[in-house]
Amino acid sequence: MEEGPAVSLQAVGKVYPGVEMSLRGTKLETLGPVLWARNAIRAARLTIEHAPPVTALVDVNLSVARGEVLGVLGPNGSGKTTLIKIVAGLLRPSTGDGMVAGYPLTASDAIRRRVSYVSTTGWMGLEWALSARDNLRFFAELSGMSPALARRRTDEVLRALDLEEDAFKLTSELSNGMRQRLIMARALLWRTPLVLLDEPFVGLDPGHRQALSDYIRRELPALGQTVVISDHQAEVVESVADRVLILEGGHVRALGTVADIMRSLAGLIVLEVVTELSDTPTLLPPPLVHRVERRLRPGPLGLVHWRLTVEQGPSTFSAVLAWLSSAGGRIVEVEERRPGLQDVMADSTVLAAEGA
Amino acid sequence: MTTPAPRRAVRALWRQTAAFGAFTLREYRIWQSYRVNQIMWLTNIFVTTLLFFLMGRMLTASDAHLMGAAYGTNYMSFVVVGIAVNTFLFTNLADPYTRIQRSYFNGTMDLFLLSPMSIYMPLVGLMTKSLLDDYPRLFIVGAFGMLLFGAQFRFQFSLAALGITVLLLAAAFGIGAISASSFYLLNIKRGTEPVRFIVQQLLATLLAGTYYPITVLPRPLQWVACFIPHTYAFDALRRLLDPGAHMAVPVLPVQRILPWSPLTVDAVALGLMTAILLPLGFFLYGRGIEKARREGTLTRWQ
Numbered sequence: 001m002e003e004g005p006a007v008s009l010q011a012v013g014k015v016y017p018g019v020e021m022s023l024r025g026t027k028l029e030t031l032g033p034v035l036w037a038r039n040a041i042r043a044a045r046l047t048i049e050h051a052p053p054v055t056a057l058v059d060v061n062l063s064v065a066r067g068e069v070l071g072v073l074g075p076n077g078s079g080k081t082t083l084i085k086i087v088a089g090l091l092r093p094s095t096g097d098g099m100v101a102g103y104p105l106t107a108s109d110a111i112r113r114r115v116s117y118v119s120t121t122g123w124m125g126l127e128w129a130l131s132a133r134d135n136l137r138f139f140a141e142l143s144g145m146s147p148a149l150a151r152r153r154t155d156e157v158l159r160a161l162d163l164e165e166d167a168f169k170l171t172s173e174l175s176n177g178m179r180q181r182l183i184m185a186r187a188l189l190w191r192t193p194l195v196l197l198d199e200p201f202v203g204l205d206p207g208h209r210q211a212l213s214d215y216i217r218r219e220l221p222a223l224g225q226t227v228v229i230s231d232h233q234a235e236v237v238e239s240v241a242d243r244v245l246i247l248e249g250g251h252v253r254a255l256g257t258v259a260d261i262m263r264s265l266a267g268l269i270v271l272e273v274v275t276e277l278s279d280t281p282t283l284l285p286p287p288l289v290h291r292v293e294r295r296l297r298p299g300p301l302g303l304v305h306w307r308l309t310v311e312q313g314p315s316t317f318s319a320v321l322a323w324l325s326s327a328g329g330r331i332v333e334v335e336e337r338r339p340g341l342q343d344v345m346a347d348s349t350v351l352a353a354e355g356a
Numbered sequence: 357m358t359t360p361a362p363r364r365a366v367r368a369l370w371r372q373t374a375a376f377g378a379f380t381l382r383e384y385r386i387w388q389s390y391r392v393n394q395i396m397w398l399t400n401i402f403v404t405t406l407l408f409f410l411m412g413r414m415l416t417a418s419d420a421h422l423m424g425a426a427y428g429t430n431y432m433s434f435v436v437v438g439i440a441v442n443t444f445l446f447t448n449l450a451d452p453y454t455r456i457q458r459s460y461f462n463g464t465m466d467l468f469l470l471s472p473m474s475i476y477m478p479l480v481g482l483m484t485k486s487l488l489d490d491y492p493r494l495f496i497v498g499a500f501g502m503l504l505f506g507a508q509f510r511f512q513f514s515l516a517a518l519g520i521t522v523l524l525l526a527a528a529f530g531i532g533a534i535s536a537s538s539f540y541l542l543n544i545k546r547g548t549e550p551v552r553f554i555v556q557q558l559l560a561t562l563l564a565g566t567y568y569p570i571t572v573l574p575r576p577l578q579w580v581a582c583f584i585p586h587t588y589a590f591d592a593l594r595r596l597l598d599p600g601a602h603m604a605v606p607v608l609p610v611q612r613i614l615p616w617s618p619l620t621v622d623a624v625a626l627g628l629m630t631a632i633l634l635p636l637g638f639f640l641y642g643r644g645i646e647k648a649r650r651e652g653t654l655t656r657w658q
Contacts, residue, residue: 016652085652090469092650108649113472122470124463127382129389134382141378142481143472144371190472 004102006194006226007064007087012096014082014250018051056082057250060096064228066193067221071241072230073341079250080230081119084196087228088117101193116187119198123179128172132163132182135171140189157185160215162208176203184212188220195220197229201236209236216240234341246344254344265339269312271320272337277302278329286319291343303332309343375473379481384488397489401496404443408435408567409505426591426607426618427569428600433508436501437593438566440494444521445528445586447486449556452532453549455482456539466655475645476638479536483529494521513596516619520592523626526634527585531555533637540644543653560586571607582610585629592622 057079064070074080085091087100089108098105101114126135133154140150158167161181166174174182180203187195197216201209217240220227231237237244238258246254246261254261268290274297285292291309306324310316321331387393409432427434459465459478468478501507535551538544563570563577564586570578581587591608595601595618603619610625611618648654 014652082652085655088470090649090654091652092646109475112470115470117470119466121463122467125459125465125467127386127464129386130382134385138378138382139467139471141381142375142468142477144367144374146374186467192472 004099005063006066006068007062007070007098007100007228009060009062009086009098010096012057012060012062012083012086012093012098013055014057014079014086014091015094016054016056018053055250057086057093060252062098062245062252062255064226066226067224069216069221069227069229069240069242071237071244072228072247073232073234073237073244073344074230074247074253075232077249078247080232080247081198082250083247084117084198084228084230087194088112088115088196090117114192115194115196116190116192117196117198118184118187118200120180120200120202122183122186123171123176126171126179126182128170131168131170132174132178133158133167135182136186136189139186143190153189157188160188160219161185162211177205177208180204181208181212191223191225193224193226195225195227197227199231200229201231201233213239238341244341246341258341261341261344265309265344267312268309268339269316270337270339270343271306271308271310271317272333272335273306273308273320273324273331274333275304275306275324275329275331277304278327285323288313288316289320289323304329307343309339372474372477375477376481376484379477380484380488383482383485387485387488398496401493402500404439405436405497405500405505408432408439409501411435426602426605427594428598428602430506430508430598430600432501432506433598433600434569434594435567436497436505436507437597438590440497441521441524441589441593442560442566442586443497444490444494445524445560445589446556447490448483448525448528449532449535450552451483451486452479452529452536453539453552455485456536457545460539460545460655469655476641479533479641483532487525508599509597510599511597517593517596520589520596520623520626523623523630524585524589526630527626530630530633530635530637531585533641534633537637537640537644540648540653541640543651555584559584563587565590569607575609578609582608582625585626585633588622588625588629592619592626595619595622 060079060083072080072083082091086093086098086105089100089105089111093105100111103110103114105111127138130138136154136157137150140153141147145153155164158164161184163178163181163185166178171179171182180200184197184200187197200216201212204212213236216227216229227240229237229240241258243255243257244261245252254264256264277296285308288311289308290311291307293307295305295307297303297305308320310320317334321334324331456465456479459468459482465478469475498507498509502509531551535549535555538549538551542550544550559580560566563573563581564584565581566586570581570587573581587608591611595603604617606612606618608618608621611621614621616624645654
């Protein structure tokens with residue numbers, strides 16, 4: 001029996017090497033022989049040009065206790081999948097070190113035997129000419145289960161994921177939501193110590209989403225399984241996780257229980273402001289503004305949606321509205337609300353007000 | 357309390373065997389789930405054999421000497437062995453790369469790599485379809501050749517011939533594994549894979565003696581032919597199966613310089629190639645997986 005936390009990472013970082021440069025998508029692509037000549041010259045010189053490397057994860061320190069459900073939140077491109085792949089042994093970190101299920105990150109084979117992984121696109125790998133049940137049995141038997149055990153486990157997970165009635169349908173006959181549940185069922189076959197779920201709720205209707213949330217929350221920890229679940233929707237993660245890790249641009253922005261993170265937001269409010277289209281104000285935002293997001297609102301009117309995380313105070317409203325008006329756009333709508341987990345993470349379009 | 361080592365080894369062996377069995381069953385179920393698959397499969401074998409029967413009719417008796425003393429004078433017997441073994445070889449050499457490539461792009465490889473099994477299992481397991489396809493094909497081509505097109509075979513050395521096919525399969529799979537490793541190691545995800553192209557489409561097609569004996573080639577090319585397993589397999593199987601063939605007459609340059617019988621040379625060469633190519637193939641495939649892990653190219657969709 002392995003001791004210690006299910007996952008522990010120290011200063012883990014990942015830099016992807018740049019992909020091979022290509023003329024695809026450029027004007028030169030239409031000149032076929034130019035590409036041929038380029039290929040021939042490169043083949044003769046044995047040279048390849050690469051795009052700049054991409055930093056996906058920076059200095060991540062993390063410890064996940066056995067039986068814990070950790071939620072990983074972050075916008076697209078924040079490093080969630082990279083982190084999960086490193087934990088799953090599918091990706092080597094560029095820097096740092098760690099242990100997963102009692103094994104160092106370098107012991108990929110040992111780790112893979114103790115990890116189940118579900119992703120949004122996992123169903124693409126199912127064999128469509130086989131039934132849901134046959135697909136599951138295949139994966140059960142792959143891991144060396146006896147036919148009797150494979151049959152029993154297959155039936156158990158089909159029941160748990162409400163797929164019993166559809167067990168004999170071909171995968172091609174299932175809806176997207178059913179396929180997503182099937183791929184979830186596949187991950188539950190093995191009862192591995194660690195279950196990694198990368199956006200597992202995509203395509204599920206509200207009823208099945210709730211049922212799956214409850215299952216993850218109740219059943220998996222009861223079986224002694226540790227769960228790491230990622231999503232970009234805060235309410236999804238909030239409903240199942242004991243603790244939440246928030247990533248932004250590959251950096252850890254917050255780590256703690258939902259209550260801890262919410263406490264760090266005490267004294268802050270979020271202002272949702274809609275203005276007419278204008279330039280970004282040239283003046284710096286007032287110091288009570290912690291965070292600014294600016295997005296063009298789709299539609300013919302040319303409106304801008306601002307989301308500002310600001311300190312609560314008597315002059316907050318007037319200072320923020322004066323700042324927004326300084327660029328000339330008329331204010332159309334203002335709404336105030338309490339901040340949630342969603343406001344801690346933001347995508348790369350954010351104008352970081354802090355230190356601006 | 358820890359499990360004793362022998363028990364662990366037995367358990368590991370059982371797991372691998374069960375996984376291999378699961379692959380076989382799955383591939384068979386998929387194959388038989390498409391209605392026209394079986395008819396197309398038989399038609400393909402028949403047409404290929406017929407094609408060479410028609411070509412063989414163009415060879416007049418006066419051309420028979422071109423086949424050399426070692427392989428008798430029946431071109432259909434000669435070419436049926438060529439066709440059967442070439443298809444057998446082609447799939448075992450080309451399929452590892454093709455199947456890894458297909459699994460990668462349709463997402464199945466992601467699921468394999470996310471399942472608790474050895475990284476080599478998909479490489480071996482996906483090949484079960486080739487075995488299911490090729491061994492029956494070997495016999496069906498032979499049967500078509502004999503029953504319809506005048507090929508003649510003897511069967512007293514059937515076991516030795518089967519042994520040669522096993523060695524050949526292992527050696528060809530070694531090259532296939534090297535070829536598959538280029539998918540990750542050289543990052544060749546699309547287009548023509550160079551190892552397979554050089555060995556199968558250049559060397560084997562031109563030099564191994566599928567459709568003609570290698571004695572019609574210039575001497576230096578005959579020596580080049582000695583570096584691929586195909587050459588030895590064709591030579592050995594024709595000697596063993598063709599009633600007009602002679603066991604003692606050397607054909608390959610290497611058979612002329614070694615003191616052993618031509619069949620012994622064939623078997624030793626195939627064994628040696630298997631011993632080198634098979635571990636090399638697995639080693640390179642493992643290196644390729646490790647490289648892909650570092651670069652983040654191991655899975656396509658996850």
